[in-house]
Amino acid sequence: MKESALCPRLSKAMELVGKRWTALIIYQLLEGPQRFNAIESALPISGRLLSERLKELEKEGIVERKVFSEVPIRVEYNLTEKGQSLEQTVREIENWAKSWL
Amino acid sequence: MKESALCPRLSKAMELVGKRWTALIIYQLLEGPQRFNAIESALPISGRLLSERLKELEKEGIVERKVFSEVPIRVEYNLTEKGQSLEQTVREIENWAKSWL
DNA sequence: TTTATAGATTACGAAAAGTAAGTAGCTTAC
DNA sequence: GTAAGCTACTTACTTTTCGTAATCTATAAA
Numbered sequence: 001m002k003e004s005a006l007c008p009r010l011s012k013a014m015e016l017v018g019k020r021w022t023a024l025i026i027y028q029l030l031e032g033p034q035r036f037n038a039i040e041s042a043l044p045i046s047g048r049l050l051s052e053r054l055k056e057l058e059k060e061g062i063v064e065r066k067v068f069s070e071v072p073i074r075v076e077y078n079l080t081e082k083g084q085s086l087e088q089t090v091r092e093i094e095n096w097a098k099s100w101l
Numbered sequence: 102m103k104e105s106a107l108c109p110r111l112s113k114a115m116e117l118v119g120k121r122w123t124a125l126i127i128y129q130l131l132e133g134p135q136r137f138n139a140i141e142s143a144l145p146i147s148g149r150l151l152s153e154r155l156k157e158l159e160k161e162g163i164v165e166r167k168v169f170s171e172v173p174i175r176v177e178y179n180l181t182e183k184g185q186s187l188e189q190t191v192r193e194i195e196n197w198a199k200s201w202l
Numbered sequence: 203t204t205t206a207t208a209g210a211t212t213a214c215g216a217a218a219a220g221t222a223a224g225t226a227g228c229t230t231a232c
Numbered sequence: 233g234t235a236a237g238c239t240a241c242t243t244a245c246t247t248t249t250c251g252t253a254a255t256c257t258a259t260a261a262a
Contacts, residue, residue, distance in 0.1 A: 001145050001251075002145040002146070002147065002251095003145060004142075004143065004144055004145040005143070006125075006143070006144060006145060007198075009198040009199065009202040010128075010194075010195055010198045011125075011145075012198065012202055013194050013195070013197055013198035013202055014124050014125050014128075014194060014198075015121075017118070017119065017124070017194050017197075018118065018119050018120065018121060018122075018123065018124050018125075019119065019121075020116075020119055020120075020218090020219075021119070022119065023115050023118065023119050024107075024112075024115050024119070027111075027115075035239085035240090036239075036240055036241080037239070037240080040240095041105075042105065042106070042107070043105055043107060044102050044103040044104060044105040044107060044112075045103070046103065046219085046220060046221070046222095047240080047241070047242090048219085048220080048221085048222095048241090048242075048243090049218095049219065049220080050241095051240080051241060051242080052218095052219095071227085071228055071229060071238085071239095072227085072228070072229080072237085072238045072239045072240085073227075073228080073238090073239055073240065074239075074240095075239080075240060075241090082201050085197060085200065085201055086197060088193050088196075088197075089190070089193040089194055089197050092189050092190040092193045093111075093114050093115060093118050093190055094111055094114070095189075096114055096186060096187060096189075096190050097108075097110040097111045097113065097114035097115075098110065099186065100183050100186055101110040101113055101114055102220075103220095121249090121250080136208085136209090137208070137209055137210080138208070138209080141209095146251095147250085147251060147252070147253095148209080148210070148211090149210085149211080149212090149250085149251075149252080149253095150249095150250070150251080151210095152209080152210055152211075153249095153250095168209095171208095171259095172207085172208095172258085172259050172260060172261095173206085173207040173208045173209085173258085173259070173260085174207085174208055174209065174257095174258075174259080175208075175209090176208075176209060176210090
């Protein structure tokens with residue numbers, strides 16, 4: 001990849017938000033904690049990629065994973081404070097969509 | 102791709118903004134009209150992809166392309182009204198980056 | 203005729219995404 | 233006790249997109 005004078009924080013934010021499915025997953029989690037299957041059903045994403053993205057978002061401290069040892073097992077995902085702070089960003093995309101698409 | 106109950110306008114907006122380089126190109130064009138080489142130098146993107154993205158954005162009515170038949174040729178890109186309207190979205194990403202990264 | 207410049211386009215290997223089938227751990231039904 | 237079902241993944245494989253570098257087009261000056 002080419003180097004540039006671009007601010008690394010902005011660059012990273014753009015990579016995060018501008019990664020396929022990331023913003024939609026956050027949008028979905030703004031509704032509240034949800035389990036894997038619920039997210040998968042709400043979005044046109046496959047389980048394979050949802051699993052991958054949730055791991056990435058967990059590593060970034062944006063999403064939190066909670067395992068409930070019930071039968072069958074239950075796993076819930078919710079936004080951390082850092083994740084919640086992306087609400088305005090995602091809402092802006094939503095507003096733009098309403099006005100211009 | 103899986104189908105879902107997701108609002109198609111939101112879905113499209115997410116695909117646009119959440120496509121690699123798109124938001125950064127718009128961010129760059131917020132500075133004003135710029136030529137191809139200027140954008141390429143400002144961002145860590147290759148000419149091949151920049152060309153591809155600019156065509157997509159032009160097709161979406163977000164970016165306008167102006168050719169000046171000088172020697173050597175000069176081509177400038179600028180945001181349309183629709184493109185300008187994405188400023189708040191891009192600024193939100195920028196703000197989030199400043200606060201959380 | 204060669205060189206230079208800007209803005210692309212093409213070729214090709216590498217990486218990421220899409221699809222479908224399979225796995226693990228535990229439960230209930232037969 | 234074994235077969236089937238549930239959730240949350242994971243693996244294998246194909247298709248699409250990306251990244252890098254070389255090439256093309258048009259024009260003009262050296």
